[in-house]
Structures are given as C-alpha cells and as structure tokens.
Amino acid sequence: MDVPSSVKDKVEGVEAELEQLQKENAALRLMLQVMSNKYKMLSEAYFRESNSQLAANSSQVFVETDPRDESHIVKDGFQWRKYGQKVTKHNPFPRAYFRCSMAPGCPVKKKVQRCMEDKNFLMATYEGRHNHEVNPSIGQSLSSPTSSATTSISGFPNSVLDNPLRSAIALDLNLSSENSCGNGNDDDYNNKRSMEDHVAASLAKDPSFTLALAAAVARSITEHPKPPTN
DNA sequence: CGTTTTTGACCAGCGC
DNA sequence: GCGCTGGTCAAAAACG
Numbered sequence: 001m002d003v004p005s006s007v008k009d010k011v012e013g014v015e016a017e018l019e020q021l022q023k024e025n026a027a028l029r030l031m032l033q034v035m036s037n038k039y040k041m042l043s044e045a046y047f048r049e050s051n052s053q054l055a056a057n058s059s060q061v062f063v064e065t066d067p068r069d070e071s072h073i074v075k076d077g078f079q080w081r082k083y084g085q086k087v088t089k090h091n092p093f094p095r096a097y098f099r100c101s102m103a104p105g106c107p108v109k110k111k112v113q114r115c116m117e118d119k120n121f122l123m124a125t126y127e128g129r130h131n132h133e134v135n136p137s138i139g140q141s142l143s144s145p146t147s148s149a150t151t152s153i154s155g156f157p158n159s160v161l162d163n164p165l166r167s168a169i170a171l172d173l174n175l176s177s178e179n180s181c182g183n184g185n186d187d188d189y190n191n192k193r194s195m196e197d198h199v200a201a202s203l204a205k206d207p208s209f210t211l212a213l214a215a216a217v218a219r220s221i222t223e224h225p226k227p228p229t230n
Numbered sequence: 231c232g233t234t235t236t237t238g239a240c241c242a243g244c245g246c
Numbered sequence: 247g248c249g250c251t252g253g254t255c256a257a258a259a260a261c262g
Binding site for chain 1: 233237
C-alpha cells in the first residue's frame with residue numbers, strides 16, 4: 001500500500017528525532033561516567049576528611065536495614081560497645097547508646113534508634129571525634145553478600161558507589177538537629193510533612209541521588225521499563 | 231576467663 | 247519541690 005508523503009515525512013522526522021535523542025543519550029551516558037569517576041574521587045577524599053569533621057558537630061545519618069532485625073548494628077567501620085538502652089517518649093522503638101571501643105579513651109558516642117516514620121531505617125547520631133584510624137576490614141563488611149540487611153551510610157561512600165540508587169536513602173541530616181525523624185513533636189501529620197519536605201530537600205542536594213536520577217531517566221528513554229530490584 | 235550485652239537504678243536538666 | 251525525660255552507670259548475665 002502507498003504511504004502518503006506527509007506521513008513519510010513525519011516518520012522520517014520522528015526517526016531523525018529519535019536518532020538525535022539516542023546521540024544525546026550516549027553523550028549523557030559519557031558525562032554520567034565522567035561524573036561518576038569524579039564523584040568517586042571526591043567521595044574518597046571526603047571519606048578521609050569525614051572523621052575530622054565529626055568534631056565540629058554531631059552527625060546524623062539514616063541507615064536502611066531489615067525492619068525485622070531488632071539489633072542496632074550499623075556497620076560503619078568502627079567497633080562499638082553498647083552501654084545503655086532507653087525507650088524515649090515519642091518513639092516506641094528503643095534507643096541504643098554505644099561508645100567506640102576500637103581504641104582506649106576514644107570519646108566518640110553514637111545513638112541508634114529505629115525511625116518512627118519508616119521502620120526500614122535506623123537513625124544513627126554520632127558525637128565526637130575518633131582518636132584513631134578506621135579499620136577497613138570492618139568497613140568492608142558493609143557489602144558482605146551474606147548480610148541480609150541492606151545498609152548504606154552517608155559519609156562512607158564505598159557502599160554508595162556500589163549502588164547509587166540505594167545511596168539516595170542515606171541522608172546526612174547534620175543540619176536538622178531539631179527535625180530528627182519524629183522525635184520531639186506531638187503532631188504526627190505535621191511531623192511527617194516536615195520530614196518529607198526535609199527528605200526531598202536533602203535528596204535534591206545529594207549528588208548521588210542526582211546521578212541516580214539521571215541514570216534512571218536515561219534508562220527509561222533507551223530501554224524497556226524494568227521492575228525495581230529492591 | 232575476659233569481653234560484651236542487658237537492664238534497672240541513678241543522676242542532671244528542664245518545665246511547671 | 248516535684249515529676250518527667252534523656253543519658254549514663256554498674257552489677258549480673260551471656261557469650262566466645
């Protein structure tokens with residue numbers, strides 16, 4: 001059958017546009033790769049500096065874990081000794097108190113509590129500066145294939161680089177000490193809204209999330225949609 | 231047997 | 247002063 005020339009022109013136009021988009025996608029992929037490499041180098045530099053930065057302020061992170069796992073284990077490269085546990089007023093989940101036991105006299109403490117809004121997350125608050133180096137062999141357990149819990153920790157970018165999408169859930173909430181995931185606020189609705197707002201803002205500022213978003217957009221253009229793997 | 235975890239008691243800070 | 251809350255202590259238990 002004959003195809004009208006106007007339709008043929010349209011098809012050619014769409015094909016040209018498609019080809020152009022594919023070229024752009026290829027360019028974006030290349031840029032993404034370059035950005036990933038640069039991000040990796042920056043992350044490594046940040047990792048080296050992160051220990052000293054803990055001294056200025058307490059640092060708060062979210063860690064995704066299996067909600068059935070009732071232990072407060074956050075594999076962050078340090079050894080911790082638990083010295084107390086409390087049930088706090090605004091969170092039904094107990095808060096665990098840890099001291100760093102990697103070196104005698106290390107003043108670093110951390111509090112770990114399951115997030116009230118999302119049981120998939122542990123909220124860890126670090127205080128103080130380590131007077132020793134991190135043990136890399138402990139940190140590597142983060143990506144152990146035998147571990148059932150999925151953990152990702154902001155400030156420890158090895159896991160981030162393994163899975164940029166997963167890294168988006170690890171948020172450094174250093175700037176929001178008063179907005180600590182459901183603690184200290186009676187209004188659940190406003191609490192959740194403010195938390196969502198803050199999470200959205202944090203995501204927008206998170207470079208790994210930006211990378212992940214770019215990758216997802218690129219995939220959605222060039223490939224058939226795939227079901228999420230996690 | 232040394233180390234770590236558990237858990238109730240204790241203490242300090244804060245608001246009323 | 248009293249009660250509430252979060253943080254720490256320390257003895258006992260558990261663990262390797």
